[in-house]
Amino acid sequence: MKILxxxxxxxxxxxxxxxxxxxxxxxxxxxxxxxxxxxxxxxxLLWVPPYxxxxxxxxxxxxxxxxxxxxxxxxxxxxxxxxxAVECTAAILAxxxxxxxxxxxxxxxxxxxxxxxxxxxxxxxxxxxWAGTSSLGDLRFLDVVAGEAAMSIxxxxxxxxxxxxxxxxxxxxxxxxxxxxxxxxxxxxxxxxHVAAAVRLNDTATA
Numbered sequence: 001m002k003i004l005x006x007x008x009x010x011x012x013x014x015x016x017x018x019x020x021x022x023x024x025x026x027x028x029x030x031x032x033x034x035x036x037x038x039x040x041x042x043x044x045l046l047w048v049p050p051y052x053x054x055x056x057x058x059x060x061x062x063x064x065x066x067x068x069x070x071x072x073x074x075x076x077x078x079x080x081x082x083x084x085a086v087e088c089t090a091a092i093l094a095x096x097x098x099x100x101x102x103x104x105x106x107x108x109x110x111x112x113x114x115x116x117x118x119x120x121x122x123x124x125x126x127x128x129x130w131a132g133t134s135s136l137g138d139l140r141f142l143d144v145v146a147g148e149a150a151m152s153i154x155x156x157x158x159x160x161x162x163x164x165x166x167x168x169x170x171x172x173x174x175x176x177x178x179x180x181x182x183x184x185x186x187x188x189x190x191x192x193x194h195v196a197a198a199v200r201l202n203d204t205a206t207a
Contacts, residue, residue: 001044001105001110001111001177001178001179002044002110002111002112002175002176002177003044003045003046003069003165003176003177003178004032004036004043004044004045004046004176005046005167005174005175005176006032006033006036006174007030007031007032007045007046007047008030008031008032008053008085009028009030009047009048009050009053010050010053010054021047021066021068021095022047022070022090022092022095023092023095024092024093024094024095025092026092027089027090027091027092028089028090028092029077029087029088029089029090030045030074030087030088030089030090031082031085031086031087031088032045032074032085032086032088033084033085033086034081034084034085034086035084037074037076037086037088038074039074039075039076040073041073042071042072042073042093043071043072043073043074044069044070044071044178045069045070045071045072045090046067046068046069046070046098046176047067047068047069047070047095048063048066048067049063049066049067051063051205052064052067055204055205056143057141057143057152057201058132058143058152058201059201059203059204059205060203060204060205061134061136061141061201061202061203062203064098064099064134064136064141064154065097065098065099065136067097067098068095068096068097068098069095069096069098069101069178070090070092070093070094070095071092071093071094071095072090072091072092072093073090073091073093074088074089074090074091075088075089075091076088077089098154098165099136099139099154101165101178102139102154102164102165102178103138103139103164105164105165105178105179105180106179106180107179107180107181110177111175111176111177111179112168112175112177114168114170114175115166115167115168115175115176115177116177116181118149118151118168119151119153119163119166119168119181120181120187121187122186122187122190124146124149124151125144125146125187125190125191125194126190127146127147127149128144128145128146128190128194129145129146129147130144130145130199131143131144131145131194131195131197131198131199132144132198132199132200132201133194133195133198133199133200133201134200134201135157136154138156138157139154139155139156139157139164140154140155140156140157140195141153141154141201142155142191142194142195142198143201144194148170148171149168149169149170150168150169150170151166151167151168151169152166152167153165153166153167154166155183155191161182161183161188161191162180162181162182162183163179163180163181163183164178164179164180165177165178165179166179166181
């Protein structure tokens with residue numbers, strides 16, 4: 001299931017306070033890449049707390065447990081684009097906690113082929129030069145950088161390892177998906193090595 005993870009929910013948070021988690025039936029103003037906008041279609045959007053939206057999960061791993069996947073219908077507003085992003089009204093239809101969605105995820109190939117190709121590529125994992133990790137009970141978060149590319153995954157651990165959520169970015173473009181993809185063979189062993197050598201991530205924001 002394709003997830004729009006590059007969504008700006010808190011653009012005016014510094015001035016007006018961060019907006020709380022949207023609920024079904026509400027409407028919110030969001031900014032998304034123009035190429036990700038599909039009017040008239042229900043889309044899956046990743047909602048993260050404001051600190052992680054600005055700094056990433058690797059700076060505030062506890063925010064992963066507070067992140068949600070929201071089903072919404074996007075309608076572009078009349079406001080002019082800002083760079084590659086367009087302002088939209090998001091009509092929230094439903095929502096699920098991200099970790100709960102990961103635990104219930106089923107096999108799904110409906111996502112970006114480049115994401116899956118790199119997820120299962122030993123060449124990609126052999127190029128990783130930085131890794132950070134955090135434990136989330138029965139799930140583990142791993143964030144890696146390989147040259148100009150980066151990947152973040154949430155996967156089951158320690159037995160029957162499978163990736164349940166993945167984000168991949170390179171050259172300014174990003175994609176994400178929820179599913180269930182088994183880790184096997186040399187790729188699994190490479191990921192296990194990165195987890196063992198990774199920086200243990202801790203929250204950097206104060207309460």
